[in-house]
Amino acid sequence: MTTTTKTPAEVAEVLTEALPYIQRFHGKTIVVKFGGNAMVDEALKRSFARDIVLMKLVGFNPVVVHGGGPQIGELLDRIGKETRFVDGMRVTDAETMDVVEMVLGGLVNKEIVQLINAQGGRAVGLTGKDGGLIRARQLRLDGMGADTPGSELPDIGHVGEVASIDASVVNMLDTGEFIPVIAPIGVGDDGRGYNINADLVAGKLAEVLGAEKLILLTNTEGLLDKDGHLLTGLDAERVEELIQDGTIQGGMLPKIRCALESVQNGVRAAHIIDGRVTHAVLLELFTDRGVGTLIHGPS
Ligand SMILES: Nc1ncnc2c1ncn2[C@@H]1O[C@H](COP(=O)(O)OP(=O)(O)O)[C@@H](O)[C@H]1O
């Protein structure tokens, strides 16, 4: 990494640029989704953790929801278990569900908690089972835009969607000095664990918490068009067109759908940004140069 020395005037400029944003977001909840694909290297993970700690120290309420798709895939590979996706959702049988709980609720969750704590924050890791946070029901793919006709929907097993959220445990933590770090696992009425796409959890949580912003960190610059150019601002109509013409596919599908739904349900703005960029979250929150794709709701 190259470092350039700033003059005192340049340092002052950077700090004052941040001031209006610090004032605007003070006391506001910002839900940040840290995608498994954005957790690519140690320096980036540390820069993410520093951004979260800084947000908390200047008076925002950051809530972290994490993914871990590639990490689940790695462990499944190691035990020789095949995995496949339908419309960006991992088909999850009982054995896969065990791996999902181990990787998301254990390895990944505790790694992020430790990264934040190492930067001076006080993170608390939860799954949707803790404090009755996330009730889940089995996901029906017809709502997700599957092209499979009605009666022949594939059985995707323990894949859930959010039925309801009781955010009391999150409120209790983030009105104090703690930073909640949430793994996307829900519990059904039958007591079973459900594997929920982390974008869906982040979107619903942002709605329920009345968040100011939903920030989705991933491994692309943002939403790209067919020629690979970044689409900076989108509304509902444009998103539907891009889904219909096949520009938005795979893991980007649930991401865009939940971003859109969240802004239609009261979240002020949703951003899809590049987690491969150092301090991507800070650049989004504290500078005049927005990064990535902004999804806005009805004006
Ligand atoms: N139009 C698009 N623009 C950007 N990425 C897209 C698009 N359509 C599909 N994708 C894919 O979506 C991926 C991001 O989703 P996903 O792999 O689930 O990431 P994450 O782990 O961050 O949730 C990108 O890496 C890319 O391969």
Ligand SMILES: CC(=O)N[C@@H](CCC(=O)OP(=O)(O)O)C(=O)O
């Ligand atoms: C149902 C479903 O697909 N669940 C995801 C949960 C993790 C996740 O969403 O991770 P990323 O954000 O890193 O993609 C999975 O099993 O991969």
